[in-house]
Amino acid sequence: MIITGTTPPPGPGRTDDPTALSPEATPPERRVPWAAVLTFLxxxxxxxxxxxxxxxxxGGLANPLFLPLGLAVMATPTLAALVATLAVVRPAHPARFLGLTPVRPWRRTLGYALLGFVGVQVLGALAIVLAWVLGVTPLQVTGGAWSSLVSMQLLGLVVTVAALGEEIGWRGFLLRALRPLGTGKAxxxxxxxxxxxxxxxxxxxYNYGTMDPSALIMMTVTTILMGVLFGWLRMRSAxxxxxxxxxxxxxASGGTLLAAFAPAAGVAPSVLGWVGWLLLAVVIGGLVATRAFRWARPGTASS
Known part of the structure; x- marks a missing residue:
């Protein structure tokens, strides 16, 4: 199913093309900048x-340089986005093109940031509950579980800095660049x-505890589903x-929640596994049914 947004009415500077961008401070793209997309990838x-x-x-995951190198890998989408944007697309307002500015209205930006931060953790917890209901895993509250939930909040805020390195690339650049294809395809x-x-x-x-190629397939299912939700946050907040x-x-929350409440369950009850995928699909279906996939215009209040 293709998720569509609202189409602006005809008028000066408007278009009836449902795949075109809504008016923004940067000129709307009528075609996908494929050269920039290829450069980014x-x-x-x-x-x-x-x-x-x-x-x-x-050494693999046991290499003492794993953490700094892993963080450096997370920054490569931002590097790619900057190269593709500045060298190929060359928009009049690069920061606005990538969704870095403006952050006003503050209420909208902070509201969606809070929704994303809390909502993802709630989805992770609900996935474990759903796995328990389906008989996939028993619930088991381990010692220190509640203190882990508190520390998870602080860890999440810290990890957000590294996560921004990915988001500038995937949602900041690539999602924006693919918009002329239509919202759903993008x-x-x-x-x-x-x-x-x-x-x-x-x-x-890493992530799945196996070097089997099937782990990469599972990760891709996760990124498609989670990418729709992350993309929705990007769209609605501009x-x-x-x-x-x-x-x-x-x-921050995936492994922490499993360790605290389902330590022997593997990844199935998380958003990385099939139980979590079911939950994500339900949420996405709800957003589609309510026609929530609309692009907000930067600098204006969200409708």
Whole structure:
């Protein structure tokens, strides 16, 4: 199903083309800048593999450089977005094009950021509850579970900084660049591209605990579904920051919630597994049914 947004009425500076951008401070793109998209993908994918190469040559996840190299990999989409935007697209307002400005109205930006940050954690908790209802895993409150929930909030805020490195690329640049294809296609394709980019770390056993290629397929299913929700935050806020807060919460909460309430369940009850996918699909279906996928205009109140 293609998710469509509202089409502005005809008039000066308006168009009846449902795939065109709504009026913004930067000129609307009528076609996908494919050269820029290709440049972005080459830099993001190539940079990720290049940075992760020392992990593949020695130690894998046990390499003492895993954490700094992993954080560096997360920054490659931003590097790719800057190269593609400044060297190929060259918009009049690069920061606005990438969703970095404006952050006003503050209430809208902060509201969607809070929704993303809290909402992702709630979805993670509900996935565990759903797994318990389906008989996939028993609920087990481990010692220190509640203190872990508190520390998870602080960790999520810290990780948001690193997550912004990905979001500027995937939701800031790529989702925006693909908009002329239509909202639904742009959301799905940007999420589809986001998944295999994780290969340098996922195929080392990160996230899924296995080096089997099926882990990368599972990650791609997750990124498509989660990418739709992150993309919705980007669209409705006209800013990349809410999706970064949601992404930071995702990275901080997934393993923490499983360790606190379902330590022996594997990834199935999380958003990385099939139970979580069911929950994400229901949420996306609800947003589609309520016609919530509309692009907000920066600098104006959200409708």
């Amino acid at each position: 080459v830099v993001a994918y190539g940079g990720g593999w290049l940075i992760a190469l020392p992990l593949w040559r020695s 959301l799905v394709l940007s999420g589809l591209a986001w998944g295999p980019w994780h290969a340098p770390l996922v195929l080392l056993g 800013s990349v920051y809410p999706s970064a807060f949601a992404h930071g919460a995702l990275n």
